[in-house]
Amino acid sequence: MSIAMKTKLYTLPEFAKRYQLPDVYGASVACFDSNQGLLDSLERGALSANFYSIILMIYGSADYSINGHAVHAEMHDMLVLPPYAVLRYLGCNSRAAGAHLLVEASYFEQILAIDEQLRGTIPIEIFLTIPLFSLDEVKAAELYQHYEQLRKAIHQPHIYKGEMVKYLVHIMQLFLAEQLYGGNVSTHDLKHKENIFKIFIYLASQNFRRERQVKFYADKLNITSTYLSRTVREISGNTVYGYLSSFLYNEACKLLKTTSKTVGEIADELSFNDQSAFTNFFKSKSGISPLAYRAGKPGTT
Numbered sequence: 231m232s233i234a235m236k237t238k239l240y241t242l243p244e245f246a247k248r249y250q251l252p253d254v255y256g257a258s259v260a261c262f263d264s265n266q267g268l269l270d271s272l273e274r275g276a277l278s279a280n281f282y283s284i285i286l287m288i289y290g291s292a293d294y295s296i297n298g299h300a301v302h303a304e305m306h307d308m309l310v311l312p313p314y315a316v317l318r319y320l321g322c323n324s325r326a327a328g329a330h331l332l333v334e335a336s337y338f339e340q341i342l343a344i345d346e347q348l349r350g351t352i353p354i355e356i357f358l359t360i361p362l363f364s365l366d367e368v369k370a371a372e373l374y375q376h377y378e379q380l381r382k383a384i385h386q387p388h389i390y391k392g393e394m395v396k397y398l399v400h401i402m403q404l405f406l407a408e409q410l411y412g413g414n415v416s417t418h419d420l421k422h423k424e425n426i427f428k429i430f431i432y433l434a435s436q437n438f439r440r441e442r443q444v445k446f447y448a449d450k451l452n453i454t455s456t457y458l459s460r461t462v463r464e465i466s467g468n469t470v471y472g473y474l475s476s477f478l479y480n481e482a483c484k485l486l487k488t489t490s491k492t493v494g495e496i497a498d499e500l501s502f503n504d505q506s507a508f509t510n511f512f513k514s515k516s517g518i519s520p521l522a523y524r525a526g527k528p529g530t531t
Contacts, residue, residue, distance in 0.1 A: 237275070237276040237277060237278045237316050238275060238276070238277045238278070239277075239278050239279065239280070239314075240277060240278070240279040240280070241257070241279070241280050241281075241334075242254075242257055242258070242259075242260060242279070242280065242281045242332055242334045243257050245260075245279060245281075245332070246260050246332075249262070249268070249271070252385075253381045253384045253385050254384065255384045255391070255395050257334060258333065258334045258337040258395075259331070259332065259333050259334070259337070259380070259384060259395055259399060260331075260332040260384075261329070261330065261331055261332075261377060261380060261381040261384060262330050263327065263328070263329055263330070264285075264326070264327065264328045264329075264330055265326065265327050266290075266322055266323070266324055266325075266326050269292060269319060269322050269326060269328075270321075270322075272319040275318070276316050276317065276318050277316075277317055277318075278314050278315065278316050278317065279311075279313065279314070279332075280313050280314065280334060280335050281313060281332045281333055281334045281335055281338075282310070282311065282312060282313060282331075282332070282333045282334075282335065282338050283309075283310070283311040283317075283330065283331070283332055284308065284309075284310050284311075284330070284331040284332075284333075284402065284406070285303070285308065285309040285310075285311075285328050285329070285330050285331075286306075286307075286308050286328060286329045286365075286370060286373050286374060286377065287303045287304060287305050287306065287307045287308075287309070287326070287327075287328050288305065288327045288328055288329060288370075288374070289305055289325045289326065289327040290304075290305065290322060290323045290324070290325035290326035290327060291303060291304045291305070291322060291323055291326060292319070292321070292322035292323075292326050292328070293319075293320040293321050293322065294309070294317060294318065294319055294320060295317070295318040295320060296311065296315055296316070296317055296358075296361050297315055297316050297358060298316070300320075301361055301362055303328075303362060304364075306364065306365045306366065306367060306369075306370040307362055307363065307364055307365065308362070308363040308364075308365055308370075308373060308409070309361055309362055309363075310357045310361055310362075310363070310406065311357065311361060312354040312357040312358060313335040313354065315357070315358060315361075329374055329377045331377055331380065331402065333399055333402075337399075338399065338403075341396055341399050341400050341403065342400075342403055344400070345400065345403075348403060348404070348407055352403060352406055352407055352410065356410065360410075363409045365409075369409075372405070373405060376398065376401055376402055376405060377402075379398055379401075379452050379453065380395065380398040380399065380402070380452075382452050383395050383398055383452040386452075388450075388452075390429050390451075393425055393429065394429075394451065394452055397425065397426070398452070423461045423464065423465055424465060426451060426453070426458070426461050427461060427462055427465040427466065429451060430447055430451065430458065430461075430462060430470070430473075431473065433447055433450055433451075434447065434470075434473050434474055434477060435477060438474050438477040438478055438481070439478075439481065439499065439500050439501055440501050442471070442474045442478070442501075444458060444459055444470045444471070447470065458470060475511075475515070478500060478511070479511075479512070479515045479516075481500065482496060482500060482508070482511075482512055482520070483516075483523065485499070485500075486520055486523055486524045487523075487524065493505055493508065493509065493520045493521060496508065496520070497509075508520070
């Protein structure tokens with residue numbers, strides 16, 4: 231009997247259900263951590279799947295057969311299995327632990343096709359020839375951070391979950407291309423950065439009265455504060471705080487002109503520590519006090 235006839239073929243939903251994976255996004259993406267117990271629960275026969283598997287060995291080691299070729303993965307190694315590769319799990323040591331990302335093939339290729347620089351640079355066949363990449367400690371930590379951000383995006387309810395999952399899968403694709411081509415593929419992805427910027431503006435418009443820390447918005451987007459700050463400046467030339475200040479000042483002007491609320495009440499509504507802090511902020515933007523603005527006296531803006 232041929233290898234193909236002995237092979238169990240899984241779709242991503244079937245695999246997720248079979249092994250009760252906790253972090254699954256539809257039929258497209260799944261994340262899970264593995265240890266010796268989970269690895270030993272894998273079927274002993276050959277299996278194949280309609281998804282990409284990206285595995286980072288965090289500790290210990292594990293042995294596999296991929297299309298009949300033995301592969302030994304150790305700590306900080308990245309194993310990449312393309313769709314329909316024939317995998318046999320052979321065993322692992324007691325310290326084995328890994329992070330696994332599964333991405334359905336058509337979803338992976340759809341995201342890849344958006345980026346003109348990456349399109350055609352990650353052929354399935356290359357991972358049949360080079361399935362294992364030895365990462366240094368820094369690169370392994372970077373890959374694990376990408377994995378954790380993606381798992382967080384999948385796990386948490388989010389109005390922009392679809393966009394963020396696509397963005398983070400694309401980041402993984404950029405990481406793969408970097409390993410394949412030695413960093414020669416540009417990681418500048420204007421389309422995804424523009425999406426992040428648009429989502430930030432929406433979130434800022436909804437939350438500026440209460441939340442004015444970069445970390446709040448970065449956490450909502452499942453990215454780092456540094457990356458959000460750099461993206462906003464790169465796309466717009468402005469800063470995160472610059473946008474929040476503009477929203478805040480415009481709202482203050484509206485409340486002063488269209489309501490009879492006191493300066494103290496407005497300061498409280500806009501989450502300033504006290505009336506003095508609000509007054510100082512308003513004067514820094516307008517050149518006059520809130521009461522002078524309400525009275526219609528000219529300022530500097």
